[in-house]
Amino acid sequence: PSLKIEPGAKAIAEHVSTLVRDGDTIQIGAGAVSEAIVGLGAFKDRQDLGLHTERCSRGMVSLVRDGSITGRRKNFYPEKAVAGSFASSLEEVTYAAHNPLFHAAPIEWVNDPRTIASNDNMAAINSALSVDLTGQITAEAIDHRVYSGTGGQTCYAIGALLSRGGRFISVLPSATSNGKLSRIVAMFNPGTAVTVPRNFADYVVTEHGIARLMGKTLRQRVGELIAVAHPDFRPELRAAARKLWGIE
DSSP: OOOOOOTTHHHHHHHHHTTOOTTOEEEEOSSHHHHHHHHTTTTTTOOSBEEEEEEEETTHHHHHHTTSBOOTTOSSSTTOEEEEEEESOHHHHHHHTTOTTEEEOOHHHHTOHHHHTTSSSEEEEEEOSEEETTOOEESSEETTEEOSOOTTHHHHHHHHHHSTTOEEEEEOOSBOTTSSSBSEESSOOTTOOOSBOGGGOOEEEETTEEEEOTTOOHHHHHHHHHHHSOGGGHHHHHHHHHHHHOOO
8 A cells, every 4th residue: 555645744855855965874764754755755866875774665675776775885785775674565575585786684683773873874764753842752652652662763863873974863744634733742741652862862854844953952952843843833832941941
């Protein structure tokens, strides 16, 4: 079945494209938005990309086939698209099977942060369910309700930030699909699992832009994240920031 395209995914893909450079090694995590950006052109104008990913999802094999992913600039397993599993179409999996351009390896090795960091310019792109104004990221749960497992997201956050020139990019729509709830929140409620601690938060991308969090103060993070929140929820987020931390 084709992927359901979340509202704002095209704009998110356009923002992500500005964060990915020729020669980067990319990882795409599971998730409706992160997987959709592949087919929405986030990498269409990039050359000599590398691939090192836990899950080779729909569209990524096509990037190898059309020459966007060559691995020529990788310094670890050069000219190999490395993956721990394949969740692609039958056509793509058939193309990748026994193809010397691909290297399938055990997940425990592929997701080891030391392995991930072995490639320079690692751009790890992962879906988030919600981000709070301090930069904490959850990809697993809202409150006590669990939606997904941890997967390799924490590993890729660490590995990408240890990579020379690496970036960790979190993508999410600014609001739920019905528009009733903001996915940028003031603080997580008790029981919400934190997938990526705030100290590892780097870029957060919504359809409204890019928040750069690494090395920022709390005041700066609040400003960056409110700027990419849905406009309908910005006033209440500003009010919460004033109440919680005295931030105007």
